[in-house]
Amino acid sequence: MLHRIHRSLDVFVLALAVPMTLVMLGCVVWQVVGRYFLGSSTSFTDELSRFLFIWVSLLGAAYVLGKRGHIAITGLIDMAPRGVRRGFDILIAGLVIVFALVVLVWGGWLLVERNLRLGQVSPAMLLPVAYVYAII
Structure with a gap:
């Protein structure tokens, strides 16, 4: 699934x-x-x-x-035992999730919200910049 x-x-x-x-x-x-x-x-x-x-x-x-x-720089991880490698995989996945949630999702939301509130538009296309930032 x-x-x-x-x-x-x-x-x-x-x-x-x-x-x-x-x-x-x-x-x-x-x-x-x-x-x-x-x-x-x-x-x-x-x-x-x-x-x-x-x-x-x-x-x-x-x-x-x-x-x-x-x-990825995997030299040290490749030399580690299997259990340690698994631990590194879990740690790295956790760090990526935290980064994505804090910086990309939360920070991106604040950026889009602020640009919608301010009404900033792109100079040539007159497109609201918040739409461009929404990908974050």
């Missing part, structure tokens, strides 16, 4: 990240073509590609963390 939920979340994250990456690529290509070949550029493509980069980066980080493919 838990494996099914995890797999569904992976599919969902990839279904979001892949089109976002393609749109980001299109924005960057359009920006380059417009600036260097047409002599003018659009202001929203730079901003949109920046926002998409933030979203894709965080979605990709969540996906890789779920696959246990994140960067």
Whole structure:
């Protein structure tokens, strides 16, 4: 059951990240073509590609963390006995959960709430910045 939920979340994250990456690529290509070949550029493509980069980066980080493919220095842990390795795995998982809850969820909520209250919008697209921060 838990494996099914995890797999569904992976599919969902990839279904979001892949089109976002393609749109980001299109924005960057359009920006380059417009600036260097047409002599003018659009202001929203730079901003949109920046926002998409933030979203894709965080979605990709969540996906890789779920696959246990994140960067890790395992030399000391690999030399430890099996029981100690298991303890390290539990400790690391606990630290990741605490970090995610405190910094990402709670801090992200405060950031989104403050930006909604202040009404901050992006300069080119006039998009509420809180929507960009909502990915956190």
